[in-house]
Amino acid sequence: MAEELYRLYCDPQSRPFMLYVRNTLSEVQAVNKTFQAKTADPTLLNDGLERLVSSLGPKCDISRHKCGLFNRGHYTIPGFSTTTWIRGRKSHERRDGARSSGNCNQRLRKFTVLLLEEIKHRLPENFAILKKVNTLSARHALTPSKPSIVELAEAFVTSAEEIGKIERQWQNLPYVHWQNVDNTEKLWTEVHLYRDAAGDNPFKELCNLALTVLALPHSNADVERVFSQLNIVKNKLRNRLSLGTVNSILHIRYGLLVCGKSCWDYRLPRDVIQKVGTMTSYEKEKDDPNEDVLCLF
Structure with a gap:
C-alpha cells in the first residue's frame, strides 16, 4: 500500500484526480456535519442530502431523475463530463491534467459512481420518512x-x-x-x-x-459522543471504576449539558450538600443484583 501511494503521489496525472476528490469530499463532509450537529433542523436534513446526490449525478452524465436519492441500484454511465471536474482556485489546472491523463476520466467516473452508491447503501430502509x-x-x-x-x-x-x-x-x-x-x-x-x-x-x-x-433520532452522533466520553472517564488510570460510578458520571455530564451548566457554576441542592461526608451518600436506595450489567445509556 505504501508503494502504491508513493507511485500515486509521484504521478503528475494524479493531480486533477486529487483536486476533484478534495472538492467532492468537502461537499460530502458539509452534509455529514449537518447530521452530526446538535442544533440542526431535522426537517431540512433531507434537502441537503438530496442536493448532494443530485449534484453527483451530472458529473457522471446521470440524469437528475435517475440518480434520485431513493433510486437504488447500479448505473450505466455513457460518459463523463470533464467540464465540471474542479471548481475554485485550482480550476485553471484541470485542462492540462485532462490532456495528460489517459485514464483520468475512468478513475473520476469510478470514484463518483462508487461514492454515489455507498451513500445510498448506508441509508436505512425506512429513510423515506x-x-x-x-x-x-x-x-x-x-x-x-x-x-x-x-x-x-x-x-x-x-x-x-x-x-x-x-x-x-x-x-x-x-x-x-x-x-x-x-x-x-x-x-x-x-x-x-x-x-x-x-x-x-x-x-x-x-x-x-x-x-x-x-424526537426521532436522525443520526448516531450522540451515541458516538457517549462512547468518546466513556473513554475519557474510564481511562487506564481509572480502569477499576465500577459500572455504576461510570454510569453516574456520564449522567452528571450530560445532565449539566442539558441544563446549560458547568461543574463550577452548578449550585448543589442543600439536602445533597448535607449528605457530603456522611455515610448516607454511599447508601443505595435498593440493592440491584444486576448492577454490573446496567446499561450505560
Missing part, C-alpha cells in the same frame, strides 16, 4: 398552500378519526399568529403551549404527531 418530515418545517407548515400531512400521519397514527383531526388542524395552523416562524422546534413548542378561550389546545393531535416525529 425523512423526506416526509420536511412537511413539518416552519416554512411549509405556515403557508396556506402546502402539501398534505396525511401520508406522514399514516406512518405514525392508525386511527382514521385521529388522522382526520390532524388534517383539519394542519389546514387551520396558518390562521393563528405565531411568533416563532423561522425555527421549527420553537414553532412546535409554541403550538404545544397554545390555548384557546376555553383553555384547550385546538392543535393537540397535530402537535403530538409533530413532537413524536421531531
Whole structure:
C-alpha cells in the first residue's frame, strides 16, 4: 500500500484526480456535519442530502431523475463530463491534467459512481420518512398552500378519526399568529403551549404527531459522543471504576449539558450538600443484583 501511494503521489496525472476528490469530499463532509450537529433542523436534513446526490449525478452524465436519492441500484454511465471536474482556485489546472491523463476520466467516473452508491447503501430502509418530515418545517407548515400531512400521519397514527383531526388542524395552523416562524422546534413548542378561550389546545393531535416525529433520532452522533466520553472517564488510570460510578458520571455530564451548566457554576441542592461526608451518600436506595450489567445509556 505504501508503494502504491508513493507511485500515486509521484504521478503528475494524479493531480486533477486529487483536486476533484478534495472538492467532492468537502461537499460530502458539509452534509455529514449537518447530521452530526446538535442544533440542526431535522426537517431540512433531507434537502441537503438530496442536493448532494443530485449534484453527483451530472458529473457522471446521470440524469437528475435517475440518480434520485431513493433510486437504488447500479448505473450505466455513457460518459463523463470533464467540464465540471474542479471548481475554485485550482480550476485553471484541470485542462492540462485532462490532456495528460489517459485514464483520468475512468478513475473520476469510478470514484463518483462508487461514492454515489455507498451513500445510498448506508441509508436505512425506512429513510423515506425523512423526506416526509420536511412537511413539518416552519416554512411549509405556515403557508396556506402546502402539501398534505396525511401520508406522514399514516406512518405514525392508525386511527382514521385521529388522522382526520390532524388534517383539519394542519389546514387551520396558518390562521393563528405565531411568533416563532423561522425555527421549527420553537414553532412546535409554541403550538404545544397554545390555548384557546376555553383553555384547550385546538392543535393537540397535530402537535403530538409533530413532537413524536421531531424526537426521532436522525443520526448516531450522540451515541458516538457517549462512547468518546466513556473513554475519557474510564481511562487506564481509572480502569477499576465500577459500572455504576461510570454510569453516574456520564449522567452528571450530560445532565449539566442539558441544563446549560458547568461543574463550577452548578449550585448543589442543600439536602445533597448535607449528605457530603456522611455515610448516607454511599447508601443505595435498593440493592440491584444486576448492577454490573446496567446499561450505560
